[in-house]
Amino acid sequence: xxxxxxxxxxxxxxxxxxxxxxxxxxxxxxxxxxxxxxxxxxxxxxxxxxxxxxxxxxxxxxxxxxxxxxxxxxxxxxxxxxxxxxxxxxxxxxxxxxxxxxxxxxxxxxxxxxxxxxxxxxxxxxxxxxxxxxxxxxxxxxxxxxxxxxxxxxxxxxxxxxxxxxxxxxxxxxxxxxxxxxxxxxxxxxxxxxxxxxxxxxxxxxxxxxxxxxxxxxxxxxxxxxxxxxxxxxxxxxxxxxxxxxxxxxxxxxxxxxxxxx
Amino acid sequence: xxxxxxxxxxxxxxxxxxxxxxxxxxxxxxxxxxxxxxxxxxxxxxxxxxxxxxxxxxxxxxxxxxxxxxxxxxxxxxxxxxxxxxxxxxxxxxxxxxxxxxxxxxxxxxxxxxxxxxxxxxxxxxxxxxxxxxxxxxxxxxxxxxxxxxxxxxxxxxxxxxxxxxxxxxxxxxxxxxxxxxxxxxxxxxxxxxxxxxxxxxxxxxxxxxxxxxxxxxxxxxxxxxxxxxxxxxxxxxxxxxxxxxxxxxxxxxxxxxxxxxxxxxxxxxxxxxxxxxxxxxxxxx
Ligand SMILES: Nc1ncnc2c1ncn2[C@@H]1O[C@H](COP(=O)(O)OP(=O)(O)O)[C@@H](O)[C@H]1O
Ligand SMILES: [Mg+2]
Numbered sequence: 001x002x003x004x005x006x007x008x009x010x011x012x013x014x015x016x017x018x019x020x021x022x023x024x025x026x027x028x029x030x031x032x033x034x035x036x037x038x039x040x041x042x043x044x045x046x047x048x049x050x051x052x053x054x055x056x057x058x059x060x061x062x063x064x065x066x067x068x069x070x071x072x073x074x075x076x077x078x079x080x081x082x083x084x085x086x087x088x089x090x091x092x093x094x095x096x097x098x099x100x101x102x103x104x105x106x107x108x109x110x111x112x113x114x115x116x117x118x119x120x121x122x123x124x125x126x127x128x129x130x131x132x133x134x135x136x137x138x139x140x141x142x143x144x145x146x147x148x149x150x151x152x153x154x155x156x157x158x159x160x161x162x163x164x165x166x167x168x169x170x171x172x173x174x175x176x177x178x179x180x181x182x183x184x185x186x187x188x189x190x191x192x193x194x195x196x197x198x199x200x201x202x203x204x205x206x207x208x209x210x211x212x213x214x215x216x217x218x219x220x221x222x223x224x225x226x227x228x229x230x231x232x233x234x235x236x237x238x239x240x241x242x243x244x245x246x247x248x249x250x251x252x253x254x255x256x257x258x259x260x261x262x
Numbered sequence: 263x264x265x266x267x268x269x270x271x272x273x274x275x276x277x278x279x280x281x282x283x284x285x286x287x288x289x290x291x292x293x294x295x296x297x298x299x300x301x302x303x304x305x306x307x308x309x310x311x312x313x314x315x316x317x318x319x320x321x322x323x324x325x326x327x328x329x330x331x332x333x334x335x336x337x338x339x340x341x342x343x344x345x346x347x348x349x350x351x352x353x354x355x356x357x358x359x360x361x362x363x364x365x366x367x368x369x370x371x372x373x374x375x376x377x378x379x380x381x382x383x384x385x386x387x388x389x390x391x392x393x394x395x396x397x398x399x400x401x402x403x404x405x406x407x408x409x410x411x412x413x414x415x416x417x418x419x420x421x422x423x424x425x426x427x428x429x430x431x432x433x434x435x436x437x438x439x440x441x442x443x444x445x446x447x448x449x450x451x452x453x454x455x456x457x458x459x460x461x462x463x464x465x466x467x468x469x470x471x472x473x474x475x476x477x478x479x480x481x482x483x484x485x486x487x488x489x490x491x492x493x494x495x496x497x498x499x500x501x502x503x504x505x506x507x508x509x510x511x512x513x514x515x516x517x518x519x520x521x522x523x524x525x526x527x528x529x530x531x532x533x534x535x536x537x538x539x540x541x542x543x544x545x546x547x548x
Binding site for chain 2: 055056057076077082083084086088090092093094095096103104106107108135136137155
C-alpha cells in the first residue's frame, strides 16, 4: 500500500478454519521496518494464526497479507528474509547443537565453510560456543531456546517471527533471554514480531504492542512504548513502565469484557 | 525375563544393611541377576526331578542331562545345522531389511503410491506365510533359495509397516520448519523423515530378526534341503520321525539361543544408532 518502510501489511485479514472457528476477523495492521512489535492477547485470540500467516504457514480466508511487498509464500521460497522461532524450540533431536544451527544453511545449499563460520558466529551471540557437540536432550529449556534462536539467525533474516518463545521457561531464564534478544535485535537490525500473553514481557521488549481480543480474534488497540533502548532490567521499576503495563492490561481487560458482552 | 521380579523385591526387604562399598555391586547383582538365576536353577532342578518322579520315558520327556548328552553325542549333526539356519535367516533378514526399507521410502515419497499400495501391504501381512510357502517352493525350487524367500517374506512386512509409520510420524512443527526453509522433497526425506523414522525402523528390525529365524525353520520344514545340507528345521523333522526326543529338545534350545542372540545383536545395533538422541536408548544413563 506504499507506506514508507512498511515490511508487513495485514490488509483486513480474516481467517476461518475449516470447522468454522473464526480465528481472525478484519485484522488490519502495518508493521514498520526495524520495529519490535508484540502481539498481546489471551490464548485463542488468533496471535499464532496471524504470525504464521506472515511466514506463509496458513493463508488468509479474507483480505491478504504481504511481507516486503510480496506474498509470504513467495518470500520463504525465494529468500532467507523470514525466520520463525517456535515455542518448544523445535530442534532436531538427532542433530547436535552445531548441526541444528547449520540446518537452514544446508537446506538453502550454501558453501560449507562459510556456513560453519556463520553458525559459530550466531552460536557465540547466544553464548553456546562451548556446547557445539551437545545433543538437544542434554540441554536445559533455556539453552534449547538459545539454539533455536541461533538457528533462526543463521540464515541472516531481515525479520524474526517468534511465537511465545519464552512461554515455557522459568522467570530468571526468561529475563536473561529477553535481554539477550533485545541485544540481538539491535545488533542485527531486524524487525521482530513477537507473540506473547504476558503483559510485562510485551512492555519490556516492544517498541509497539498490538493488543488483540478473542472471539473473533481482532486487533483491539495499538500501544507505542516510548521507553528508550537499550532497556535494562531496572526499567521494570520505572513508573513509566508500570503505567504502560497498566495501560496494556486495561486494553486487555476491556477487550475481553467486550467478548463477554458480545 | 519379567516373572522373577516379584521374587527380587521380596529379597530386597530382607537384607537392608551392608557395607557401602560392596553394597552397590551386591545390590545390582541382587536386583538384576539373582532372581533370574535362582529361577533358572529351580526350573532345571524341577525339570530333572519330574521325569524321574513320574517315571517318564526319555522319549516322552527327556531330563536336562539327557538333552546335554544328546547335544554332545550329536554335536557333529547339530552344529552344521545351526550354521545353515544362521546363513538362511541372516540372508532372509538382510534382504527383508534392505528391500523393506527401500520400498517404504519409495512408497512414502509419493502420496498416490502409498495410498494405493499400503492397504495391500496390510492385507498381505495377515496372510500366514506357511500357507504360501508351497508356492514359493514351486517357484524357487526346493532348498536354500526357497527357504531364504520364506524367511524374507516373514520378516519383510513388520519392516514395511514400521518404516512407513515412522516416515509419516514427523512432528508437525519440524515439518513446518522444513517448509520455512523451502526444503525439497528429498531434503525432507533424508534430513527429516528418515532420521525421524529411525526408532520405528529399529523396532521393525527387532521384530523381523526373530521372525526371520522362524521363517528359515518353517522354510526348511516345507522346502526340505533340495540336495544341500539341512538346517535346524530339517534336523527337527528327521529327529521327530526317529523319535529322538532328547535331540529334538537340543534343536529347540539351539533355535531359541539363536533367536535370542540375533535379537540381542540387532538391539545392540539399534542402541548404537539411536544412543545420541532417542529416549528409548537413554535408559543407560544415570
Ligand atoms: N489448525 C487449526 N484448525 C482449526 N482451528 C484452529 C487451528 N489453529 C487454531 N485454531 C483455532 O483458532 C483460534 C485461534 O488460535 P491461535 O491462533 O492458535 O490462538 P493463540 O495463538 O492466540 O492462542 C483458536 O480458537 C483455535 O482453537
Ligand atoms: Mg498460540
